[in-house]
Amino acid sequence: MTANKVTPLKAAPEPQPEIEASVSEGAAPRPILQVEGVNKVYSNGTVALKGAGLAVKQGEFVSLLGPSGCGKSTLLRIMAGLGEVTTGTVKWWEQDYDVVGGKGRKLAFVFQNATLMPWARVRKNVRLPLDLEHKGGSADAEKKVDDALEMVGLKGFDESFPRELSGGMQMRASIARAMVTEPNLLLMDEPFGALDEMTRNKLNDDVLKLRKENGWTIVFVTHSVYEAVYLSSRVVVMAARPGRIVDDIKIDEPYPRSPDFRMSTEFAGYCRQVSQALERASAMGENKEESH
Amino acid sequence: MSTPLIRNERFVQIAAPLVVGVLVLLLWQVSVMAFDVPKYLVPSPVDIVQSLVNDFSSLFNALLMTLKVTFLAFVIAVVLGVAASLLFVQSKWIEVSLFPYAVLLQVTPVVAIAPLIIIWVNDTTWALTICAVIVAIFPIISNTTLGLRSVDPNLLSMFRMYRTSRWQELVRLRIPGALPYFFGGLRISSGLALIGAVVAEFVAGTGGSKAGLAYMILQSGYNLQIPKMFAALILITLTGILLFAAMVWMSDRALRNWHESALKVEH
Numbered sequence: 001m002t003a004n005k006v007t008p009l010k011a012a013p014e015p016q017p018e019i020e021a022s023v024s025e026g027a028a029p030r031p032i033l034q035v036e037g038v039n040k041v042y043s044n045g046t047v048a049l050k051g052a053g054l055a056v057k058q059g060e061f062v063s064l065l066g067p068s069g070c071g072k073s074t075l076l077r078i079m080a081g082l083g084e085v086t087t088g089t090v091k092w093w094e095q096d097y098d099v100v101g102g103k104g105r106k107l108a109f110v111f112q113n114a115t116l117m118p119w120a121r122v123r124k125n126v127r128l129p130l131d132l133e134h135k136g137g138s139a140d141a142e143k144k145v146d147d148a149l150e151m152v153g154l155k156g157f158d159e160s161f162p163r164e165l166s167g168g169m170q171m172r173a174s175i176a177r178a179m180v181t182e183p184n185l186l187l188m189d190e191p192f193g194a195l196d197e198m199t200r201n202k203l204n205d206d207v208l209k210l211r212k213e214n215g216w217t218i219v220f221v222t223h224s225v226y227e228a229v230y231l232s233s234r235v236v237v238m239a240a241r242p243g244r245i246v247d248d249i250k251i252d253e254p255y256p257r258s259p260d261f262r263m264s265t266e267f268a269g270y271c272r273q274v275s276q277a278l279e280r281a282s283a284m285g286e287n288k289e290e291s292h
Numbered sequence: 293m294s295t296p297l298i299r300n301e302r303f304v305q306i307a308a309p310l311v312v313g314v315l316v317l318l319l320w321q322v323s324v325m326a327f328d329v330p331k332y333l334v335p336s337p338v339d340i341v342q343s344l345v346n347d348f349s350s351l352f353n354a355l356l357m358t359l360k361v362t363f364l365a366f367v368i369a370v371v372l373g374v375a376a377s378l379l380f381v382q383s384k385w386i387e388v389s390l391f392p393y394a395v396l397l398q399v400t401p402v403v404a405i406a407p408l409i410i411i412w413v414n415d416t417t418w419a420l421t422i423c424a425v426i427v428a429i430f431p432i433i434s435n436t437t438l439g440l441r442s443v444d445p446n447l448l449s450m451f452r453m454y455r456t457s458r459w460q461e462l463v464r465l466r467i468p469g470a471l472p473y474f475f476g477g478l479r480i481s482s483g484l485a486l487i488g489a490v491v492a493e494f495v496a497g498t499g500g501s502k503a504g505l506a507y508m509i510l511q512s513g514y515n516l517q518i519p520k521m522f523a524a525l526i527l528i529t530l531t532g533i534l535l536f537a538a539m540v541w542m543s544d545r546a547l548r549n550w551h552e553s554a555l556k557v558e559h
């Protein structure tokens with residue numbers, strides 16, 4: 001197995017521009033993140049990703065959609081610097097990068113489950129990234145936590161323990177935790193997969209609202225065609241065995257999007273288009289019975 | 293007894309075993325009296341209570357001695373056990389190299405090594421304490437290590453994303469997450485410290501001012517003072533129960549806000 005890992009960053013990253021572009025508009029936004037020719041082979045020989053290439057531009061909302069085992073989550077974790085690539089490169093602001101968390105790479109990750117520390121109150125959970133960066137405890141940090149809690153609708157729950165919150169509220173706390181770092185790229189790994197449809201729709205709207213207010217660029221892994229179409233400016237469809245990108249569909253519908261969009265013929269049209277792409281992707285996988 | 297009290301779950305939890313206990317004691321007392329069983333074979337509950345009162349000062353001194361060894365051993369087992377777990381979790385190599393020796397401590401019967409320790413260590417109290425530590429330490433090491441390793445992988449990923457130091461990872465993530473396992477270890481270990489102390493006393497056969505409850509039992513046996521033997525036995529059992537209850541209380545206090553084991557679920 002060749003070990004052409006992502007090369008470490010040699011020079012300190014240049015201070016990157018603040019996101020001034022309003023979401024999805026603006027002339028030729030810069031790519032925040034570029035994944036080029038990424039192969040990922042596990043030690044047991046499983047090819048998780050083959051030749052994956054994807055550029056995420058500033059202000060985009062990209063959904064990764066595909067059957068189980070197509071490497072969506074693997075790709076997302078590689079973007080987050082949580083997994084090493086076997087071959088290929090990952091670039092941040094067009095520079096090589098090693099791991100996230102360094103200066104200039106303000107990145108947040110929202111996991112499939114809320115991933116809160118059960119022993120800590122909501123406030124402490126939300127403040128965690130700041131504490132880890134030794135920025136916790138300051139008045140500024142507390143204000144960021146307050147703002148984040150208010151934005152996700154958890155004001156007044158800061159002294160609760162995670163177990164006292166519903167699944168949807170726990171996920172909101174998880175999103176608030178991502179917010180306090182003021183990320184310029186937010187990676188979300190099927191964050192609402194375990195929630196009921198009502199909560200899920202509500203949280204989808206909330207994510208769109210927060211994205212508009214904070215200027216987030218988002219990469220979002222999902223199983224749901226409807227969710228992908230409703231949220232995204234681009235839907236990237238992946239196929240399994242080996243995991244690869246097979247389609248890239250633009251959802252050319254302006255933001256802000258309201259629940260009315262879900263009822264529109266355009267929405268139905270996009271859903272049909274994406275579903276067909278997903279069908280084709282599933283058929284490409286060798287083991288069809290596992291595809292969704 | 294009024295009906296609502298019978299339906300009170302907490303009342304039933306306390307009253308039911310109490311009633312059984314009183315009935316057994318009554319049956320015991322009546323049988324001993326009815327069949328005229330001699331005191332040196334089976335003493336009646338009244339005889340045992342009498343012995344508890346009459347021999348209070350010697351029994352109390354013995355109890356203090358046993359308690360001293362038990363507590364010393366328990367505290368040392370906790371400190372050393374936690375230190376070993378923290379060491380193990382630093383590197384798989386350290387754990388792989390040292391864990392078999394922790395198992396060795398666990399599987400070697402303390403009765404078999406106590407004579408050696410008693411020969412090697414001059415001071416009886418310390419000799420007994422070392423024996424009790426050997427018995428009590430393993431659940432602490434085993435449980436705490438398991439707890440320190442059982443971290444939510446996503447939380448760990450998050451910590452790694454922020455390139456946190458091992459120290460931060462330990463203090464903010466691993467130690468709080470390991471608490472339920474640690475307290476589980478404490479519950480087992482507290483009882484084992486008492487068992488270790490008593491077994492070691494039996495082997496050492498220490499008399500005089502350093503006589504513990506085990507020695508009391510041995511000596512009473514030789515002198516056919518069976519009521520005193522029972523009295524010493526009761527004190528050992530009570531100590532064990534109190535220790536266990538204290539551990540449960542501590543664990544509930546520490547975990548009551550978040551851990552399933554300590555939550556009061558309402559149906």
